[in-house]
Amino acid sequence: MSYDLWYWPNIQGRGEFVRLVLEGAGIPYRDRAREEGAEALMQDMAARRGFGPFAPPYLVDGDFASAQVAHILAWLTDRHGLGAGSLETDLQLIQLQLTVTDLVAEAHNVHHPVAADKYYHEQKAEALRAATSFRSARMPKYLDHFEAALKVHEGPFVLGAKWSPIDTSLFQLIEGLTYAFPRRMAALKPRYPLLHDVHDAVAQIDGIAVYLSSDRRIPFNEDGIFRHYPELDAE
Amino acid sequence: MSYDLWYWPNIQGRGEFVRLVLEGAGIPYRDRAREEGAEALMQDMAARRGFGPFAPPYLVDGDFASAQVAHILAWLTDRHGLGAGSLETDLQLIQLQLTVTDLVAEAHNVHHPVAADKYYHEQKAEALRAATSFRSARMPKYLDHFEAALKVHEGPFVLGAKWSPIDTSLFQLIEGLTYAFPRRMAALKPRYPLLHDVHDAVAQIDGIAVYLSSDRRIPFNEDGIFRHYPELDAE
Numbered sequence: 302m303s304y305d306l307w308y309w310p311n312i313q314g315r316g317e318f319v320r321l322v323l324e325g326a327g328i329p330y331r332d333r334a335r336e337e338g339a340e341a342l343m344q345d346m347a348a349r350r351g352f353g354p355f356a357p358p359y360l361v362d363g364d365f366a367s368a369q370v371a372h373i374l375a376w377l378t379d380r381h382g383l384g385a386g387s388l389e390t391d392l393q394l395i396q397l398q399l400t401v402t403d404l405v406a407e408a409h410n411v412h413h414p415v416a417a418d419k420y421y422h423e424q425k426a427e428a429l430r431a432a433t434s435f436r437s438a439r440m441p442k443y444l445d446h447f448e449a450a451l452k453v454h455e456g457p458f459v460l461g462a463k464w465s466p467i468d469t470s471l472f473q474l475i476e477g478l479t480y481a482f483p484r485r486m487a488a489l490k491p492r493y494p495l496l497h498d499v500h501d502a503v504a505q506i507d508g509i510a511v512y513l514s515s516d517r518r519i520p521f522n523e524d525g526i527f528r529h530y531p532e533l534d535a536e
Numbered sequence: 537m538s539y540d541l542w543y544w545p546n547i548q549g550r551g552e553f554v555r556l557v558l559e560g561a562g563i564p565y566r567d568r569a570r571e572e573g574a575e576a577l578m579q580d581m582a583a584r585r586g587f588g589p590f591a592p593p594y595l596v597d598g599d600f601a602s603a604q605v606a607h608i609l610a611w612l613t614d615r616h617g618l619g620a621g622s623l624e625t626d627l628q629l630i631q632l633q634l635t636v637t638d639l640v641a642e643a644h645n646v647h648h649p650v651a652a653d654k655y656y657h658e659q660k661a662e663a664l665r666a667a668t669s670f671r672s673a674r675m676p677k678y679l680d681h682f683e684a685a686l687k688v689h690e691g692p693f694v695l696g697a698k699w700s701p702i703d704t705s706l707f708q709l710i711e712g713l714t715y716a717f718p719r720r721m722a723a724l725k726p727r728y729p730l731l732h733d734v735h736d737a738v739a740q741i742d743g744i745a746v747y748l749s750s751d752r753r754i755p756f757n758e759d760g761i762f763r764h765y766p767e768l769d770a771e
Contacts, residue, residue: 351688352628355635355681365624369634376627389600392611393587399604400590406641414649415662416669427650427662434651446590453586 303329307342308358310334312525313477313518315405316358318370321469322377324512325503330360332517370405371398374466383465394459394467397450401470404443408481409526411435411533421523421530432533436485440478444493447471451495457502464506471496472503477527481534488536538564542577543593545569547760548712548753550640551593553605556704557612559747560738565595567752605640606633609701618700629694629702632685636705639678643716644761646670646768656758656765667768671720675713679728682706686730692737699741706731707738712762716769723771 306323308316310332323330334342334357346354353359354368360376367373375395378384384391409417414431415424451471454461458468475496479486490497503509512518521527541558543551545567558565569577569592581589588594589603595611602608610630613619619626644652649666650659686706689696693703710731714721725732738744747753756762 350684352625352632352685354631355638355678367627368631372627372631372634390587392600392602392607396589396602396604396607397587399607403590403641406638410645410649414645415665416673418669418673424665427665430650430659430662434653438651438653443590449585450587 305333305361306330307333314525315370317473318470319358319373322466325469325506325508327508371402374398385460397467405526407439412528448493448495457498468499468503472500475500480521481527481529484534484536540568540596541565542568549760550605552708553705554593554608557701560704560741560743562743606637609633620695632702642674647763683728683730692733703734703738707735710735715756716762716764719769719771
């Protein structure tokens, strides 16, 4: 079995949360739009009407396509035994993943508070205000929540010794927030030792380590979710 | 079995998507914060550390709490046989529900583009710009997507003759968007006959009809997700 992943080919973006799980678990996949381009992605998505995806990323197995990051990861968890194997705990992991989704949306909203289809420079004044609130109120609120979840077991992962998709997602959050807000993340770092532990532990998972040093890992850039605009960062 | 629903007591908000399913399916529940107040909600949530909710609404059964609207509804669907009974279709319904979640977040962002913890009047200028883009680009994009999903079966519901939680959610979207943007929704109405059909069909489900005429249905107001600020509306 090999999956087709469809996502914008030039950014990590939301697709990266799916890529990390596939790479970490050694699940074969083709990153279709990186092979065939964004136009092929648009055409493929347009052909999937009805119950098809609203937006990339989506993951395809045969005739079935699954969209929405947390939903894709729950599907992979179920199919490939990546979770706790207990219904209640697996439901709680999905819930945590959906909270990652919310933080990702808010991180994007910081540089696009007015309209996703307008450029950053068209909404920079609004973004400056949004960033202040995001850094002071929202980042600690979310990071407190994830740090508390990491206290349930002994670590380094959310479930303890076994990694699951929420861990690769927390890794990516720390990576992305540190890229976008290096000064703020440096100031916050002492408050979140467990988040930094899980970040470091994920980076050492065999499949992840290989992936991160490959050219499949697209560098962060100012077209993705996590963008480094120095004027939006502060301690 | 009776569930405890915890949500802010003075708004429909995100909790309404859960209330509608419980009411429509005749599932017993207590709306705890409406009985005991917002302070009780804050205390209850603070006591649920670790894998607990990041934010209301959450639904409790015994020792287990589930948060995130789409996740709560998937859990209820599974436990109470509210879905299609086919894994692939039920996954597609969850995916649609997660897209409802995205639209709800964007609808809130229209009146709070800068910061959720600041008042509307502190970000009105930004909201005016955000509303223009939301009305012209985002509303039709989402409504097109849901209208297409309603074409998969014969209607009036997404699965055909049987309603499921995505239908009560589409009902609530139409209700909320019509409350918040009456001029825009009137202009768009001819493009979305199936969405208006499902709205009307949901309103006639026995449990929903009783609920809507009860005082359990909180009127829309300017503290919730869908707010009517006339300056943000236009054809």
